[in-house]
Amino acid sequence: MGVIGYGLGVIGAGLAIGLAAFGATSAMARQPEVQGRAFTVFILASAFTEALGLIGFVVTLIA
Template identity: 70%
Template sequence: MGVIGYSIGVIGASLAIALSAFGVAQAMARQPEIADRVFTVFIMSSAFAEALALIGFVVALVVR
């Protein structure tokens, strides 16, 4: 059961990172001069999504 919970957490994190990468690519295509600031926001959002995936992993292990 823990594997199912962790897989759901990983799917959510991967979707969040994919959506933020898509937004970053669009923003950089529209305004290349703000690429540094947008990339910083992308790194932060990716880190938060991965942190949520790790929390899901810990919860899946604890519930088991």
């Protein structure tokens, strides 16, 4: 049962990173002058989302 939960967590993390990449790319395409700031926010959002996916993996191993 934990494997199913981890799989759903990874799907959620993947979708979140994809949406963040889409938003950052759209922002950079519309306003190239904010490229540095948008990229920084994207990297931070990706790191936090990936951390949540890893926490789900650890919880699955513990349970």
